[in-house]
Amino acid sequence: MQDKPVTQNDVGVAFSRHDHAHCADATLARAEAAALTRGARLTPVRRRALEILLEEHRALGAYEVLDRLAADGFGKQPPVAYRALEFLVENGLAHRVRRLNAFTACMHPGETHMPVFLICRVCHAVAEASATPVRAALDRAAAELGFTVERTNVEALGLCPACHDLACTGVST
Amino acid sequence: MQDKPVTQNDVGVAFSRHDHAHCADATLARAEAAALTRGARLTPVRRRALEILLEEHRALGAYEVLDRLAADGFGKQPPVAYRALEFLVENGLAHRVRRLNAFTACMHPGETHMPVFLICRVCHAVAEASATPVRAALDRAAAELGFTVERTNVEALGLCPACHDLACTGVST
DNA sequence: CTTGACCTGTTATGTCATAACATAGACAAG
DNA sequence: CTTGTCTATGTTATGACATAACAGGTCAAG
Ligand SMILES: [Zn+2]
Ligand SMILES: [Zn+2]
Ligand SMILES: [Zn+2]
Ligand SMILES: [Zn+2]
Numbered sequence: 180m181q182d183k184p185v186t187q188n189d190v191g192v193a194f195s196r197h198d199h200a201h202c203a204d205a206t207l208a209r210a211e212a213a214a215l216t217r218g219a220r221l222t223p224v225r226r227r228a229l230e231i232l233l234e235e236h237r238a239l240g241a242y243e244v245l246d247r248l249a250a251d252g253f254g255k256q257p258p259v260a261y262r263a264l265e266f267l268v269e270n271g272l273a274h275r276v277r278r279l280n281a282f283t284a285c286m287h288p289g290e291t292h293m294p295v296f297l298i299c300r301v302c303h304a305v306a307e308a309s310a311t312p313v314r315a316a317l318d319r320a321a322a323e324l325g326f327t328v329e330r331t332n333v334e335a336l337g338l339c340p341a342c343h344d345l346a347c348t349g350v351s352t
Numbered sequence: 353m354q355d356k357p358v359t360q361n362d363v364g365v366a367f368s369r370h371d372h373a374h375c376a377d378a379t380l381a382r383a384e385a386a387a388l389t390r391g392a393r394l395t396p397v398r399r400r401a402l403e404i405l406l407e408e409h410r411a412l413g414a415y416e417v418l419d420r421l422a423a424d425g426f427g428k429q430p431p432v433a434y435r436a437l438e439f440l441v442e443n444g445l446a447h448r449v450r451r452l453n454a455f456t457a458c459m460h461p462g463e464t465h466m467p468v469f470l471i472c473r474v475c476h477a478v479a480e481a482s483a484t485p486v487r488a489a490l491d492r493a494a495a496e497l498g499f500t501v502e503r504t505n506v507e508a509l510g511l512c513p514a515c516h517d518l519a520c521t522g523v524s525t
Numbered sequence: 526c527t528t529g530a531c532c533t534g535t536t537a538t539g540t541c542a543t544a545a546c547a548t549a550g551a552c553a554a555g
Numbered sequence: 556c557t558t559g560t561c562t563a564t565g566t567t568a569t570g571a572c573a574t575a576a577c578a579g580g581t582c583a584a585g
Contacts, residue, residue: 190496190497191496191497191499194497194498194499220562220563222563222564224563224564225563240540240541241541241542242540242541253564253565254564254565254566255565255566256565256566256567257541257542257543258542258543258544258564258565258566259564259565259566261541261542261543262563262564277450277451277505277507278450278505280540280541280542280572295490295493297494297497297499297501299499300502306497306499308490308493308494308496308497308499309493309496310493312489312492312493313486313489313490313493315489316485316486316488316489317468317481317486317506317508319485320468320481320482320483320485320486321470321481321508321510323363323364323481323482324363324364324367324470324479324481324513325367325512325513325516326364326367326470326472326479326481326508326510326511326512326513326516327510327511327516328470328508328509328510329473329508329509329510329511330508330509330510331506331507331508331509332450332451332505332506332507332508333490333504333505333506333507334450334504334505334506335490335494335499335501335502335503335504335505336501336502336503336504336505337494337499337500337501337502337503338499338500338502339498339499340497340498340499343498343499343500393531393532395532395533397532397533413571413572414572414573415571415572426533426534427533427534427535428534428535429534429535429536430572430573430574431533431534431535431573431574431575432533432534432535434572434573434574435532435533453541453571453572453573
C-alpha cells in the first residue's frame with residue numbers, strides 16, 4: 180500500500196499505488212519488443228488500441244475502445260475495434276475478461292502465461308495474479324479426466340485491498 | 353472409457369459413457385432436494401429449464417432454452433428464459449459458462465463448490481472438474497495481493513478424451 | 526376482502542459481436 | 556511499369572446475447 184517503486188513484472192500492480200505513466204510506458208515498450216520478436220505488426224490502430232487499454236488498470240469494452248479510436252481519427256465501426264483487440268489478444272498483448280465482456284492490456288507481454296484475473300467489483304480494477312500454481316492445479320484436475328487443456332479463463336470477482344478496507348472501516352453512504 | 357456404472361457425484365461424468373437418462377433423473381432429484389433445503393421454489397418453468405439443461409452434457413444458450421420452453425407452452429420472450437436460468441444459477445442448480453455465453457446444469461447441486469469447467473472445443477461437452485485444489489491455489493494467489501475472492505469463473509477449453517483420441521488416430525478429412 | 530410478496534408474461538430496447546464486402550498500400554514476379 | 560497477391564483498414568448490415576419497465580395472476584397473511 181505504500182508507493183515504493185514497483186518493478187515492471189510485479190503481479191498485482193493494479194492494486195498498488197504506483198507511477199502509472201511509467202508503468203504504462205514500460206509495458207507498451209515491452210509489448211513492442213514482444214511483437215517484434217513474434218514478427219507481429221503493431222500497426223497504428225493496434226498500437227493505439229493497446230495504449231488505450233493501458234491507460235487504466237481496468238477492462239474496457241470493445242465499444243469503449245472503439246469510441247476512443249474513432250476520436251483519434253480511426254474507423255468508427257465495431258470491426259475496427261474488434262479486429263485490433265483480437266490481434267492484441269492473439270499476440271499476447273492483451274487479454275479478454277469474459278466476466279466483463281471486456282479487454283485489458285497484458286501487464287507482462289512476451290512471457291507465456293495463463294492469465295488469472297482478480298476483478299474488484301467496487302472499483303473495477305483488474306489485476307493479473309500469479310498463475311503458475313493455479314494452472315498446475317487445473318492441469319492436474321483435467322488430467323484426471325483425460326482432458327487436454329489448451330486455453331483457460333480464470334477470473335475471480337471480489338474486493339481489492341483498498342475497497343475491502345473501505346468496506347470494513349466506514350460503511351457510511 | 354469403458355461403460356462401468358458411474359456414481360452420481362463422479363466428476364467429469366460428461367466424458368464417460370454412462371446411462372444418461374438415469375444420470376439426469378438422479379441429478380434432477382438431487383436438485384429438487386437441494387431446492388427444498390434452501391426453501392427455493394422450483395416452479396414449473398424453472399424445473400423445466402433445469403430438465404432442458406440436463407438433457408445433455410453441454411451448455412445451452414438462453415435463447416436455445418427459451419425455444420424449448422416456448423415449445424412446452426411457456427413464454428416466448430427472453431426474460432422468461434433468463435429469469436429461470438438466473439434462479440437456477442443463484443440457487444446452485446446450474447452454472448453460467450461465460451466462455452460460451454451459455455448455461456449448464458450443475459452436476460452436484462447442494463454441495464457448495466467452485467465450478468471448474470472443462471469444455472471440449474470439438475464435441476462441446478462440458479464437464480465439472482474437481483475444484484478444491486484449484487480454488488486453494490487461486491485463494492493463495494489472491495491473498496498475496498490482499499484480494500478477497502467472492503466468486504470465480506474457471507473455465508478451460510481443450511479436448512475431451514474421446515475427441516483427443518480421434519485427433520490422434522485418424523485425421524482424415 | 527384487501528394487501529403485499531412473488532412469479533410469470535409482455536413490449537421495447539440496449540449491449541456485444543461478426544459476416545460480407547470495398548478499398549488501399551506493400552511488395553514480389555513478370 | 557504492371558499485375559497479382561497479401562494484409563490491413565474501412566464500410567454496411569445483421570446477428571446474438573441480455574435487461575429495463577410494466578401488466579396481470581396467484582396465494583397466504585392480516
Ligand atoms: Zn500501472
Ligand atoms: Zn477496488
Ligand atoms: Zn449424464
Ligand atoms: Zn469432445
